[in-house]
Amino acid sequence: MIHIxxxxxxxxxxxxxxxxxxxxxxxxxxxxxxxxxxxxxEDESVVGVVTESDFVALVAEGRTDLPVERIMSSPVVTIxxxxxxxxxxxxxxxxxxxxxxxVENGAYRGVLTASALSSYLSRHSLEIDWKNEPLxxxxxATGTVAPEE
Numbered sequence: 783m784i785h786i787x788x789x790x791x792x793x794x795x796x797x798x799x800x801x802x803x804x805x806x807x808x809x810x811x812x813x814x815x816x817x818x819x820x821x822x823x824e825d826e827s828v829v830g831v832v833t834e835s836d837f838v839a840l841v842a843e844g845r846t847d848l849p850v851e852r853i854m855s856s857p858v859v860t861i862x863x864x865x866x867x868x869x870x871x872x873x874x875x876x877x878x879x880x881x882x883x884x885v886e887n888g889a890y891r892g893v894l895t896a897s898a899l900s901s902y903l904s905r906h907s908l909e910i911d912w913k914n915e916p917l918x919x920x921x922x923a924t925g926t927v928a929p930e931e
Contacts, residue, residue: 786902788870788894789863792884796893798823801830801851805840808832808850818895819881822854828883828890830854860885861894867902870894 797811798821808820812834822830829851836853840846859877861870863886870882880896 786867788861788865791898792892792894794892803850805848806846821883828858830856831858871899
């Protein structure tokens with residue numbers, strides 16, 4: 783098998799934002815069809831990611847007064863630029879994610895998406911199932927509110 787490093791396939795232009803960014807601003811940035819994920823950085827380190835699915839619970843609650851850090855997915859599964867795309871696909875599949883921030887020595891270097899891998903790997907390699915519990919919004923005073931099933 784030919785080793786293709788993540789560095790050759792990743793996008794260096796993924797959008798980033800700080801954790802205190804208001805969710806309505808993040809939602810506006812995510813409306814761009816070219817933006818599958820927003821990477822949340824704090825002191826140049828990846829602390830979370832925000833995707834469309836992170837907004838599902840937020841919309842159900844009708845809340846837009848929160849900072850991104852309250853809805854972001856964290857901790858984040860990452861990949862190194864020198865890792866193979868086969869390893870990246872396996873990590874996506876096992877973690878149930880479609881985007882991996884690329885991190886080298888703790889510094890953010892871009893993002894790798896399942897769609898970027900689709901030209902290089904078989905469809906079976908990219909079959910990703912969501913395995914986590916339903917999305918939740920943390921309320922400061924009342925605890926966690928789960929979406930209705």
